[in-house]
Amino acid sequence: MAKELHFESPSFGERIKGMLGVDFYRLFHTPLFYIFLAIAAVIPAMILGTSGMENPQTGEVAEKLYTNVWHIIAAEKPLYVVSSIAEYANMNMVFIFGGIMVSIFIGHDYKSGYVKQLFTTHAKKQDYMISKSLTCAFAMACMCITYLLGSVAAGLLTGLSMEVNAGSLIIAILSKTIMSLGWASLYTFLNIIFRRYFGISIVSSFFFGTGILIIGVAAILGNSSLLNVFLYGSSVYACLSANVVTLIVCIICSVAWAVIYNVAGTHILNKSDVY
């Protein structure tokens, strides 16, 4: 320790590298991450495995939700108004579970007092938003992959048709995975707003993750490509008839919302008391 006083703090790159290092270390060392990866893999397998099963008591056979295994990844068409649970239950479910995971992950920062330790260093609020959004986006992207693996494994076991336009399927999967960034930023933002209320954070994440607002709007206005500009809308837009435009829309939408939520979250953190 020297007596002279020099003011120099790390550059943005150095700061974000340190913070990402901490967040990724935490992510890989928390059972929560692996539990949610497992949940993402098990959910499609359970849905595919149980649909069309015979009820042992009544002997009735339930109607099969899907005839094609890829329907559990994405809907046939971008249907914003949900008419059956099968149209709804696809890879978008990852973003609902992902929201809960983000809430727990960020909530732990406040519960443990880690933010107190962090924000009394040179760390900036903007770094925090960026680091959390990127880490949680990575976690959700991983969940998308395990969801895909679970779906394929269950599809092979149940013997459903696997016929699909491979190009559209790949674009749909890629587009949904890219949407992780936008969703993660939204959840980070919500958790910043409700940082003192863990329960409300989880409920709000679940509320937005299910896309209830957009489904409600679509029920009144009908299917409209305008809904693609919202996170839920563009996630639904990434369907089995997706093309390059779908991918571009999803990239723009995900990045745009990530920027908006990060700027808004940074503003809130800068203007309010941290701890």
Place this chain on the structure above:
Amino acid sequence: MNAIEIKGLTKNFGQKQALKGLDMTVPVGAIYGFIGENGSGKSTTEKIICGLLHQTDGSVKIFGREQNDADVRAKMGVLIEAPGCFPNYSVWNNMMLQAANLGITNAEQEVVKVLKMVRMEGAASNKYKNCSLGMKQRIGIAMALLGNPRLLVLDEPINGLDADGMRIMREVLCDLAENYGVTIIISSHILGELEKIATHYGIVRGGKMMAEMTAHELEDSCRTYIALQTKDMNRAKMLLGCKYSRVEEDEARYIRVYDEAAPEEIVSYLYKEGIVVSELSTDKIGLEEYYIDLMKEGRQ
């Protein structure tokens, strides 16, 4: 240049005003004992200095810069209430995570160094949640020392420490201030311990600074008193109470006369009344008594 200069600091929590125009000056290299009752505004002031809370009004300058300046915060080490550690991680991992946040390049060496300073190197592999309260406080201090800070803000750091822990802490803090010019703000209710290390004091009450002084000024303003014992304590106390303005009996059953009186004058006065003084000494009140007196005056 002062390490900290606070002027007219106010902080409102809704309708409640926690700080009411607090002024504070901490010279560079000082160990500043920050004293006050519970709810007097000590922690709020410290949190504002650290950037955890925003002030409603007033200015806070740290080394001549705004307290939210990232460059300034890079020079600060903080322990507010308890360290913010992940309970399921080891002490070592928690320290390494903080080192990563601070962008320390030689993190392992630095962590070993600060753990040694607080004599916690042997507990590095322990899970944080399994550490005792005293150990956690020491870990918090070690975390605050990461990155060679020039300003340490410590809120109740010696709470939960045993006698040995307090001695270690005293040595560490004195060493930092004397040999490295680190400025330290330390709030504590253990005034006896604070008295051993503080070079400056700030006494806060009801969100305002009541008094700021150096340790020498405190010593000068601490009243001397004469303590005595006799066989007939009650009568002696009554007689002295008639002659002198402030006479009290302390916990050790000594009568204390706070007025400026010569010991021989008291002895001869009591002797004339038929009371023999068996023991007599002169002494000064300590920080704790001075503080209690000040608080009493403030209430009146």
